[in-house]
Amino acid sequence: MKKKSKVAINRRDFFKVAAAGTVTAGALVYQGCKPRSSASAEGGGAVGEVPADGMTYRTNPHTGDVVSLLGYGCMRWPLRKKADGSGEEVDQEIVNTLVDYAIEHGVNYFDTAPVYIRGWSETATGIALKRHPRDKFFIATKMSNSSDFSRQTAINMYNNSFKALQVDYIDYYLLHSVGGGDGVATFLQRYIENGVLDFLIAERKAGRIRNLGWSFHGDVKVFDYVLAMDIQWDFCQIQLNYQDWQNATGRNVDAEYLYGELVKRNVPAVIMEPLLGGRLARVPVQAFSMMKEVHPQDTPAQWAFRYAGTPENVLTVLSGMVYMEYLQEDIRTYAPLVPLNEQEYKTLEEVTKVLIDSDYIQCTECQYCMPCPYGIDIPGTFGHYNRCVSAGKILKSANDNGYREARRAFLVGYDRSVPKLRQADHCIGCDICRSRCPQRINVPSEMRRINLYAENLKQKSVF
Amino acid sequence: MLRKVRTILACIFFLLITLLFLDFTGTMHLWFGWLAKIQLMPAILSAATAAVAFIVILTLLFGRVYCSVICPLGVLQDGVSCVAGKRKKNRFRHSPAKSWLRYGVLGLFVAAAILGGSAVVSLLDPYAAYGRMASNFFAPLYRGGNNLLDWLAERVSSYAFYPTEVWIKGWITFGVAAATLAAVGILAWRNGRTYCNTICPVGTVLGFFSRFSIFSLTIDAEKCTKCGLCERSCKASCIDSKNHTLDKSRCVTCFTCVEKCRFGAMKYAPVSIGKKKNIKPEPAGKENSAGSGVSRRGFMSIAGVLALTQTIKAQQLKVDGGFADILDKKAPERKTPIAPPGAVSLRNMNKRCTGCQLCVSACPSGVLRPSGKLATLMQPEMSYEKGYCRPECTECSQVCPTGAILKIVPADKSAISIGKAVWMEDTCLVNRDKIQCKSCTDNCLTGAITLVAINPEDKKSLKLPAIDKERCIGCGACENLCPARPFSAIYVEGNVVHHSI
Numbered sequence: 001m002k003k004k005s006k007v008a009i010n011r012r013d014f015f016k017v018a019a020a021g022t023v024t025a026g027a028l029v030y031q032g033c034k035p036r037s038s039a040s041a042e043g044g045g046a047v048g049e050v051p052a053d054g055m056t057y058r059t060n061p062h063t064g065d066v067v068s069l070l071g072y073g074c075m076r077w078p079l080r081k082k083a084d085g086s087g088e089e090v091d092q093e094i095v096n097t098l099v100d101y102a103i104e105h106g107v108n109y110f111d112t113a114p115v116y117i118r119g120w121s122e123t124a125t126g127i128a129l130k131r132h133p134r135d136k137f138f139i140a141t142k143m144s145n146s147s148d149f150s151r152q153t154a155i156n157m158y159n160n161s162f163k164a165l166q167v168d169y170i171d172y173y174l175l176h177s178v179g180g181g182d183g184v185a186t187f188l189q190r191y192i193e194n195g196v197l198d199f200l201i202a203e204r205k206a207g208r209i210r211n212l213g214w215s216f217h218g219d220v221k222v223f224d225y226v227l228a229m230d231i232q233w234d235f236c237q238i239q240l241n242y243q244d245w246q247n248a249t250g251r252n253v254d255a256e257y258l259y260g261e262l263v264k265r266n267v268p269a270v271i272m273e274p275l276l277g278g279r280l281a282r283v284p285v286q287a288f289s290m291m292k293e294v295h296p297q298d299t300p301a302q303w304a305f306r307y308a309g310t311p312e313n314v315l316t317v318l319s320g321m322v323y324m325e326y327l328q329e330d331i332r333t334y335a336p337l338v339p340l341n342e343q344e345y346k347t348l349e350e351v352t353k354v355l356i357d358s359d360y361i362q363c364t365e366c367q368y369c370m371p372c373p374y375g376i377d378i379p380g381t382f383g384h385y386n387r388c389v390s391a392g393k394i395l396k397s398a399n400d401n402g403y404r405e406a407r408r409a410f411l412v413g414y415d416r417s418v419p420k421l422r423q424a425d426h427c428i429g430c431d432i433c434r435s436r437c438p439q440r441i442n443v444p445s446e447m448r449r450i451n452l453y454a455e456n457l458k459q460k461s462v463f
Numbered sequence: 464m465l466r467k468v469r470t471i472l473a474c475i476f477f478l479l480i481t482l483l484f485l486d487f488t489g490t491m492h493l494w495f496g497w498l499a500k501i502q503l504m505p506a507i508l509s510a511a512t513a514a515v516a517f518i519v520i521l522t523l524l525f526g527r528v529y530c531s532v533i534c535p536l537g538v539l540q541d542g543v544s545c546v547a548g549k550r551k552k553n554r555f556r557h558s559p560a561k562s563w564l565r566y567g568v569l570g571l572f573v574a575a576a577i578l579g580g581s582a583v584v585s586l587l588d589p590y591a592a593y594g595r596m597a598s599n600f601f602a603p604l605y606r607g608g609n610n611l612l613d614w615l616a617e618r619v620s621s622y623a624f625y626p627t628e629v630w631i632k633g634w635i636t637f638g639v640a641a642a643t644l645a646a647v648g649i650l651a652w653r654n655g656r657t658y659c660n661t662i663c664p665v666g667t668v669l670g671f672f673s674r675f676s677i678f679s680l681t682i683d684a685e686k687c688t689k690c691g692l693c694e695r696s697c698k699a700s701c702i703d704s705k706n707h708t709l710d711k712s713r714c715v716t717c718f719t720c721v722e723k724c725r726f727g728a729m730k731y732a733p734v735s736i737g738k739k740k741n742i743k744p745e746p747a748g749k750e751n752s753a754g755s756g757v758s759r760r761g762f763m764s765i766a767g768v769l770a771l772t773q774t775i776k777a778q779q780l781k782v783d784g785g786f787a788d789i790l791d792k793k794a795p796e797r798k799t800p801i802a803p804p805g806a807v808s809l810r811n812m813n814k815r816c817t818g819c820q821l822c823v824s825a826c827p828s829g830v831l832r833p834s835g836k837l838a839t840l841m842q843p844e845m846s847y848e849k850g851y852c853r854p855e856c857t858e859c860s861q862v863c864p865t866g867a868i869l870k871i872v873p874a875d876k877s878a879i880s881i882g883k884a885v886w887m888e889d890t891c892l893v894n895r896d897k898i899q900c901k902s903c904t905d906n907c908l909t910g911a912i913t914l915v916a917i918n919p920e921d922k923k924s925l926k927l928p929a930i931d932k933e934r935c936i937g938c939g940a941c942e943n944l945c946p947a948r949p950f951s952a953i954y955v956e957g958n959v960v961h962h963s964i
Contacts, residue, residue, distance in 0.1 A: 367784035
């Protein structure tokens, strides 16, 4: 089965339209639920100058590092077909172009992990960064020992990061996705019982790790437990955005609490999922209009980035910028950051209400669940569904206006974005993916829901 | 003038019938489905008296208009012959009728039809022969073109087109179609309508009626100069210009001679009573019918029995992203073939189907494909490797012109049992991988599959599927969606006679 080279978060479909300046909310509905999958290193939707020296920086209170507020998330590098047709590879030329551009414009924080992009991210990021002086950037990578808890595997993974990244020290090293699995017990198995954390602390002492921290998803007990340990954490990576501030979904914890705890202990926060995998850049029309009424020129993504960057204890905000136009837009947002004011916070509260009422599946297309052993394209299926939600094309009943067009758009778009054999009807409900999902989505049940919806449309049944 | 009208009509009929085989959206047959139903063999097989009567009366009135306008294989031959004629003009010659061959083939055909030699009937029926060509050669091209347009539409965010799968559904049938095309094509290239006047049983039957047709072509001996142009332009080789005779049983009323004659000696007019008819039966010539080696489909690979089904396991070192490979499904060896809903029984299917492939072309789920077995050669049978028989679809029953698949509506369909699911204990993932798979249960449309705990004492016990045969309709959803590959761990055996549940 072929896979579409669609690693992209397709978050700014609206942005390009809005840039034309003439679009009405009504017309947006006709955007359809089509994924945008063309990768390019050329700027497309850029409006105005991209300042090279306006970046906002934050200082790490522990090491004095001056870190750019915009951090580069290296989880979503663009892929291309290999020349010999034998599969895919990271498109290194585009990666180089993007990294060069980011550094030229003041970005200095790059976040990767050994497991990202089928294990290719570190190497690709390392190649691109090797072409720059070592003191021009901070590199963050992780201990992703989620499938095998042995000490040796962990140390191999650690050593391998140095090789793949071609560095002799790592600026920011994280325990990856703390809070997953079976709560505190899993944390102890992964890092304490096998002595891995002691090993890493020794490495920090030796200077090969400059900052030691952890990224968090999931069980709040683990968060409290790890934060209360007798260890000086140099930073902590949390999911923070305006929806998650007070309305975290699944087993995620409200960002308000997480951030508050970090402030109390003077641990700087690195922010992930500021856009929820693109969903906050591709909001429903109603929410879109609310934001446009306040700032006609700003995109939903800009709102979300300003939100994530405003709190003072935020060290950097990670953005997985696959396309040059995303990179340019994000640089503009943070060069310099204009903090949100009271009225803007109120607007986002309203927007959040719309989002919560929407039918989104809380998937950020992070790929942690993949590969599904039975071949399902989980993020692809959820992504298609969510794009249809954003476009207002999910039908509530068979009597809705625009039934025919919405039906066709959903079904044809489904076959185009996900090969038939990888669609929801092939999910066997084995639950293997559930423990891997940082958003704690009940994947099999959502798959059944999407399949039921697709079947209703296919059979033209009344619902 | 007459010839032009005939040509235009023929082209329209030909195009529309071809479109019936190309269309995969199910809209074409709503408008033009009748075109297949007025083909002689389908009309006879479906006992459509009105259609048969129409064709006989048409022939009795106007001669073999059917052969030059309605029959797509006839029009195809005219096309080939026309191209050949551009290279070498006036290349035909009168030849005596080969009646022994004509009636011999007809006799064989009738005998086969009565005795149940459906393969012979399928091979010789001209409409079915053309159907196989259209569905095997033209349809893949058409679909390829559609996919190209879909690709373009996707670039501009349009949903005007949707992608469809292009595949050859049965290589034996493809071979038969290719052999038929080669044989008919060569004959048409060299000798025009030889096939129609020596082999085609429909041509023979209509030829018999056309002897008595009211309107027919005649030579006005007064005006004729015996230049022989009519004879040399006659693709049916039925004009003997020297003796001023024309064999009405072989004339397909193409009107070429009328147009060619410079002296106005060819007339298409009602026969005046008492005029003598000219029929000259003469045994001569030897032509081969378009046949091809028919081999029984090989047994399922022996390896298939040994190789247990398998799915790809996730990699040992888990990294994010990527896809597990998915093996293609292989067809199980079904003891009883599955006939589509509406077919009533395997016997009805076998008796009525001429193997025209219209249903196979129309099936949007990739379920129908031509049989490779001798007894049911080229007749449709079902298999669920590419899809299953979807509840909302009744395409095959709508298009079938012969009554082999009778018309049903979706509401009937969910109550017609065409087969029974059979569960394979050893290959079921629950037993093999010790994982709680719910695929067949979740996807069963009639709720015929339930999960039953292996160990009822244990609340966490794995559960195995149990099939309630009374509720199973044989749609194949469970088989198609079963994660065991290449052989599904649950598959459908056909019902010899369909019944309602």
